[in-house]
Amino acid sequence: MDRNRYDVAIIGGGIVGLATAYKLQLKFPSLKIIVIEKEAALAFHQTGRNSGVIHSGLYYKPGSFRAKNCVNGRKQLVDFAKENLIDYDVCGKIVLAVNLSEAEYLLELKDNGEKNGLKDLKILNPREIQRIEPNAVGVSALWVPESGxxxxxxxxxxxxxxxxxxxxxxxxxxxxxxxxxxxEYIITNQGKIYVNHNIFCAGLFSDRLAKKDNLKLDMKIVGFRGDYFKLTEKAKNKINNLIYPVPNPEFPFLGVHFTRMTDGSIECGPNAVYTFKREGYKRFSFSLKDTLESLFFLGTIRLFINHWKFGLNEYKRSFSKRLFLRDLQRMVPSLRINDIIRAKSGVRAMALGIDGEVIDDFKIIKKNNNIHVLNAPSPAATACLAIADNIVRTAVDEFRLNKNYD
Ligand SMILES: Cc1cc2nc3c(=O)[nH]c(=O)nc-3n(C[C@H](O)[C@H](O)[C@H](O)COP(=O)(O)OP(=O)(O)OC[C@H]3O[C@@H](n4cnc5c(N)ncnc54)[C@H](O)[C@@H]3O)c2cc1C
Structure with missing residues (x-):
């Protein structure tokens, strides 16, 4: 056997790459797979810097790839976690309305969730809210028991x-x-690796690696950094589980929320700030290449023109602890400035169309010997096993794997 030759290479050691490799290996146990990751450890970027939430499927457009994969993927993920003793908890969450117009939108959200097959969604009154989250104050809330x-x-x-x-x-x-x-081969900083087929799951660099396949893309990945604060040991008991705001339907972000992590800490965030470096986790991170590439793209300019006010506010908030706190206090008024301390940041890979609109559905395309996962935004971590099923089906058809590896 040629030790430097593989049947399939998966490029990208995030959760989408590894879930795909796992599903492929399960289906074809003799397939020789290599997962290639540029960092020293797996899950270093989006996967290891996210909110750690198992999304239920509440928000996504009924019938979309994202909605179907979220619901299916969530069920598979919970089963996998149970079988493999992964730290998880299906603790449920509340989406909190703090005024009447938000309360009205909650009804739409509930309807949307039910269309996506969510069970036992319930509108809560202020007293019921306090029973679940004693420090949250709102006019009503949506209880989502399948989140975790x-x-x-x-x-x-x-x-x-x-x-x-x-x-x-x-x-x-x-x-x-x-x-x-x-x-025939992949060129890496460690030399050539011979492979028959490639599956690219490169997150923030999905578009750059796809361009090397001579794909003409009408989208670009733009990074949006999300900063988190966390509650101090003393303030931690102000939150039990998950409290989300009612999202603004005009933006592709869910808004800063409170999340209990599996280690018991409580994180608050993330905001959404345009970043000048795709994998830049600091407020002053900068890459000339990333900046020029995104600013010379018509889609970014259009996004800035359409949403300059939102962008400016997010920018201000990323520098001001007080402004960040103000958003959190909308939901938990008793929170004080000394209750929160700066924590990690993550950068979301947002696929932006040339029209300036964020492409919100998952996008997977194939060319020659290659499959490219071009867009895997939230809830792709929740949905990873369902996304992997789709990629494996495509690989079976395109790479004709059945014949050789059964
Ligand atoms: C702040 C934030 C909060 C989020 N919250 C949630 C949440 O609560 N729940 C949820 O379901 N989803 C959430 N998401 C979304 C979720 O984290 C992502 O959709 C998911 O992690 C994407 O996984 P991935 O494997 O595609 O990308 P990544 O995890 O980014 O992995 C891609 C990998 O490819 C590697 N790579 C890139 N280029 C190369 C190269 N040339 N050679 C070798 N390797 C390369 C990178 O180093 C990286 O490790 C959140 C995302 C962010 C950023």
Missing amino acids: IIDYKQTTQKFAEKIITINPNSKILCSCKVLDYTN
Whole structure:
């Protein structure tokens, strides 16, 4: 056996890449798979820097790829977590309306969730809210019992372990950056790796790697940083589980929310700030290449023109703890400035169309020997196993895997 030749390479060691590799290995145990990740560890970017929420499927357009995969993926994820002793808790969440117009929109959200097959959604009155979250104050809330929390890093790691257990000839290769590729091999900073087929799950760099396949893309990935605060040890008991605001339907973000993490800490965030560096986690992170590429794209300019006010506010809030607190106090008025401390940041890979609109559905395309996951925004961590099923189906058809590896 040629030790440097693989049947399939998965580029990207986030949760989408690992879930795909895992599902592929389950279906074809003798398939020799290599997962290539440029960082020293798996789940270093979006997957390891997210809110850790198992989304229920409440918000997404009924019938969309995103809605179907969220609901299906959530069920698979919870089963996987149960079987593999991953830290998780289906604790439910409340979406809190703080005025009458938000309360009205909650009814629409409830209807949307029911169309997506969610069970036992319930509108709560102020007294019922206080029974679930004693410090939350609102005119009404939507109770979403199927939402939960999970450790996505642990989940990604478990997928990796399972792959190697099924086929010890497969490999998880970290600190290996894909620079280019041909039909026969991948060029990396560790040399050439010979592969028959590639599946690209490269998150914030999905468009750049797809362009190397001569794909003409009418979209670009733009990074939106999300900063988090967390509650101090003393203030932690002000929140039990998950409190979300009513989202503004004009924006693709859910708004800053309170999340109990699986380690018991309470995180608050994330905001959504345009970032000058795709993997830049600090407020002053800057990359000339990323900045020029995004600013010379018509879609970014249109996005800025259409949403300059929102953008400016988010920018201000990223520098001001007081403004951040003010948003949190809309839901939990008793919160004080000393109750919150700065925590991690994450950067969302937002796929932007040339019209300046955010492409919100998952997008997977194929070309020659390759499959490209171009857009896997939230709730792709929740939906990873369902997305993986779709990719495996495409791989079976396009790569004709059945014939060779049954
Ligand atoms: C702030 C934030 C909060 C979120 N909250 C939630 C949530 O609560 N619930 C939820 O379901 N979803 C959430 N999401 C979305 C979710 O985290 C992502 O949709 C999901 O993690 C995407 O996974 P991925 O594997 O596609 O990307 P990533 O996790 O970013 O992985 C891509 C990997 O590709 C690697 N890579 C890129 N280029 C190369 C190269 N050239 N060579 C080798 N490797 C390369 C990167 O290093 C990276 O590790 C959130 C996202 C963010 C940023």
